[in-house]
Amino acid sequence: MEEEEWHALCVRAGCAGDVERAWHARLRDAYGAQGRHYHTLAHVSDLLRLVRAHAGLLTDPDAARFAAWFHDAVYDAQRGDNEEQSAALFAAFASEAGMCDDLAGRVRHLIMCTAHHEVLPHAEERLVSDSRFFLDFDLSVLGSDPARA
Numbered sequence: 406m407e408e409e410e411w412h413a414l415c416v417r418a419g420c421a422g423d424v425e426r427a428w429h430a431r432l433r434d435a436y437g438a439q440g441r442h443y444h445t446l447a448h449v450s451d452l453l454r455l456v457r458a459h460a461g462l463l464t465d466p467d468a469a470r471f472a473a474w475f476h477d478a479v480y481d482a483q484r485g486d487n488e489e490q491s492a493a494l495f496a497a498f499a500s501e502a503g504m505c506d507d508l509a510g511r512v513r514h515l516i517m518c519t520a521h522h523e524v525l526p527h528a529e530e531r532l533v534s535d536s537r538f539f540l541d542f543d544l545s546v547l548g549s550d551p552a553r554a
Contacts, residue, residue, distance in 0.1 A: 407450055414470050420502030428498050435478045443546065444477040455542040462538065464531040465511055469539050471495070472515035476543065488520035515539045 452473035479490035499509035
């Protein structure tokens with residue numbers, strides 16, 4: 406399911422093709438790396454499910470979808486800059502894929518909100534609501550069955 410959803414997302418953003426396929430494989434590898442307990446593809450799938458369920462409340466559901474895919478792509482428990490590195494990885498994808506700057510900026514914003522789990526200061530109004538939703542989605546595991554966390 407997630408491969409089809411990734412493809413449809415990339416088509417809507419105008420970045421389908423070889424770049425899309427290469428980055429999907431790269432993200433799958435990243436989320437499948439050893440040492441990840443929670444920051445896995447299952448977490449991405451959970452976020453995508455929540456974005457689908459609440460898409461009508463978001464001003465930019467596709468920005469939230471891209472953020473779901475990239476926000477934990479870089480994860481090293483010993484480092485404190487995972488979100489910054491994940492945002493940089495997304496920026497590399499956006500550049501290679503030729504994504505418009507406006508969408509790329511909204512995605513980077515959502516990724517960076519997860520660094521301290523707060524809405525970033527000076528966010529434009531339409532990003533404030535989406536940021537709050539995305540943070541709730543990201544932290545929803547805290548209210549789930551403990552076996553999933």
